[in-house]
Amino acid sequence: MLGAVLHGPGDLRVQERKHPRILTPTDAVIRVTATCVCGSDLWPYRGIEKVPWPRPMGHEYAGVVEQVGDDVHTIQPGQFVVGSFFASDNTCDICRSGYQSSCINRVGIGSLGAQAEHLRVPLADGTLVPTPGTPPDALIPALLAASDVLGTGWFAATAAQAGPGRTVVVVGDGAVGLLAVLAARQLGATRVIVMSRHESRQKLALDHGATDIVSERGDDGVARVKELTGGLGAHSVIEAVGTQEAMMQAVRCGRPGGHIGYVGIAHDVELPGHELFFAQVSLQGGLAPVRRFLPELIDLIWTGRIDPGRVFDLDLPLTRAAEGYAAMHERRAVKVLLRP
Amino acid sequence: MLGAVLHGPGDLRVQERKHPRILTPTDAVIRVTATCVCGSDLWPYRGIEKVPWPRPMGHEYAGVVEQVGDDVHTIQPGQFVVGSFFASDNTCDICRSGYQSSCINRVGIGSLGAQAEHLRVPLADGTLVPTPGTPPDALIPALLAASDVLGTGWFAATAAQAGPGRTVVVVGDGAVGLLAVLAARQLGATRVIVMSRHESRQKLALDHGATDIVSERGDDGVARVKELTGGLGAHSVIEAVGTQEAMMQAVRCGRPGGHIGYVGIAHDVELPGHELFFAQVSLQGGLAPVRRFLPELIDLIWTGRIDPGRVFDLDLPLTRAAEGYAAMHERRAVKVLLRP
Incomplete structure (x- = not known):
């Protein structure tokens, strides 16, 4: 079968890989209908995160079950x-x-490589959530988004305690940030301020329900958020970047008693304890437990109440995955869908 | 009137200070019945925290209202x-x-100096909580504890989401840590593990409801907590020290999805973002909003349901405050009560 393999910084190839098979009785093997490139895939692609080469890539997936192990009982x-x-x-x-x-x-699915024609999924009963039926083509991008970026944005909004009466700031206008806007509004947030300097992303944020755009960054961005929140800062802040600058911007945008939900994978981030102590914002985040939210998210998508699929602004066959990586690396695309 | 003034590291003097008076209509002036020395007072006493000398000391107080400004309506x-x-x-x-x-x-009351015979309290209506009547002498230590250490321990236990079915670890066996034990049990925690190497403090922790003592520190302490919690770590961790070692010990004692309530004033603490991201523990803490809890704590004390006053193990007249500071500095006393 074909699968995407990273051979070194910037060197992504789609090549023949071994067809996966059931290794333990709790495994399933699926035929991947759609997969995609994650912002976190860019860290090794850019050579910033060191990984052993060659490395199969991809951890987001939706598809059809082909085979299940003897100990799989709820998935068919x-x-x-x-x-x-x-x-x-x-x-x-x-x-x-x-x-x-x-x-x-x-x-970790990342170690198995979901950007491929087929994928072995361990612990299938616990991991996979079936849709109510075979989805129409139009729903595929939205269902794929649930696999990571929507679920991660949803977790961030939950961790930040976005809800009715609350003002939410979103730091980061990548796919996760943009879907955190959608999540915050779905959870009832009254006001959602997005920090973004890119016109096309601002537009999608507004379509997802953002009420305000702040294009300033760093201290100026914090000052603007304070201005918009009566000098107090936001109740909830979502951090979806993972850099020191973004994290401190998030902490400083929160009001005392506020909640920061952080889901950008922290790279070289050090949080100053003294500032946190006096800021009195709480921090909750990390690796999103997307599985917690999947049944609810699939239901919201299936019934047409949310459309998170619009974050995919480039749709390519798997064989052209290298183009997809390059487009995301150069920020020409928000998120790239790949079809095996 | 007499008041404690710090003139330099280790140089605490009780001396004549100006009698406070109403400065703004929302002020009250109280006659201080009892005050005490805080662990945080030791930072400037030890010269670690730089403050301008001479500096009036103390921020914990209980006493009788002498005078109120024209805009004070609920305090008499x-x-x-x-x-x-x-x-x-x-x-x-x-x-x-x-x-x-x-x-x-x-x-900040610290800037006004509560270790004194009289104290001006700004924003009296919002700040002061009256007891149901004049307390008997035996309740004075407990009521004074509510002013900071009990309230801070209570906030820490709340921030760590101590409650029924939960296992709580307390890092720090000072007055705040010991009262966090009491708070966690009052909030319903099933199991409270205290990290302490001091026999007298271990005893008081057990009296406050601790179920387990861990005397190991650092990595060994974390390993012991993991052993006691089925390898997973605690649901709730209370950090009541404020050093890098204590903070990392707290983070590492928590299970994924666990909650850290931190109230030790962070000195030179840097939290590694990458470790926090993968630890998936949430952090909530900082300067405790003790006022939130005061009515409930006073009620619990007044009705004899809790006795937080036992953390005071040295009771001195205000004139001997210097002895009290020395005793806490040398860890001969957990907490020193001063009577003007």
Whole structure:
């Protein structure tokens, strides 16, 4: 089968890979209908995150179950399914508390390479969520978004306690930030301020329900948010970048008693304890437990109440994955969908 | 009147200070019945925190109202009152959200010096909470504890989401840590593990309801907590020290999805973003909004349901404050009560 493999910084190739098969009785193998390129895939693509080469890529997926192991009981061949970027048993104490991304038996899908024609999914019963039927083509992008970026944005909005009466700031206008806007509004937030300097992303943010755009960054951006919030700062702040600048901007946009939901993978971030202590904002975030939200998100998509699929602004066959990586690297695309 | 003044590292003197008077119509002046030395007073006493000398000291107090300004309506002369270390209006948006320690009009009591015979309390209506009557002498230590250490421990336990079915770790066996044990149990925590190496403090922790003692520190302490929690870590962790070591110990004792309530004033603490991201523990803390909890705490004390006064293990007249500072500095005393 074909799959995307990173051979070094900037060197992404779609090549023949071994067809996956059931290795343990809790596995399933799916035929991937759609996969995509994640902002986090760009860290190794840019050579910033060191990974051993060559490395199969991709951790977002939706597709049709081909085969299941003997110990798989709730998932059947033929079902259309969506899963998250960590396989999880969904039965351990950590999963049951809603943190499936830290399941004590978790397996990273990234190490298996979802940008491929077929994918082995461990812990299939706990990991995969079937849709009510075979989805029409038009729903594929939205369902794929649920696999990571929508679920991550949703977790961020939940962690930031976005809700009725609350003003939410979103730092980061990538796919996760843009879907965090949608999530915050769905969760009832009264006002959603997006920090963005890119016109096309601002437009999508407004379509997702953003009420205000702040194009200033750093201290100027914080000052503008304070101006918009009566000098106090926001109740909720979503951080979806992962840099020191973005994290401090998020902390400083929050009011005392406010909540920061951070989901940008932190690279070289150091949080100053003294400033946090006096800022009195709480921090919740990290690897999003997307599995917690999947049933609800699939339902919202299936019934047409949300359309998170619009973050995909480039749609390519898997064979052209290299073009997709380059487009995201150069910020010509927000998010690239790949069809095997 | 007499008051404690710090003239330099280790140089604490009780000397004549000007009798406070009403400066603005929302002020009250109280006769201080009891005050005390805080762990945070030791930072400038040790010369670690730079403050301008000479500096009046103290921010914990309980006493009798002597005089009120023309704009004070709910507090009357003769009432016995307890207040927190920040005066707050209790009406602004931040106060109403329960973060009175960041009131937009707050005034730090520390700058006024509560280790004195009399104290001006700004924003008296918002700050002072009267007791149901004149307390018997035996209740004075407990009521004074509510002014800071109990309220701070209570906030920490709340921020860490201590509650029924939850296992709580307390890092720090000072007065705040010991009262966080009491708070966690009052809030319903099933199991409270205290990290302490001091026999007398371990004993008081057990009296406050601790179920387990861990005397190891650092990585060994974390390993022991993991052992006691089925390998997962605690649901709730309270950090009541404020050093890098204590903060990292707290983070590492939490399970994914766990909550850290931190109230030790952070000195030179840097939190590694990457570790936090993958630890998936949330952080909430900072300057405790003690005012939020005062009515409830006074009620619990008045009705004899809790006795937080036992953390005071040295009781001195104000004139001997220097001995009290020395005893706490040398860890011969957990907390020193001073009677003007």
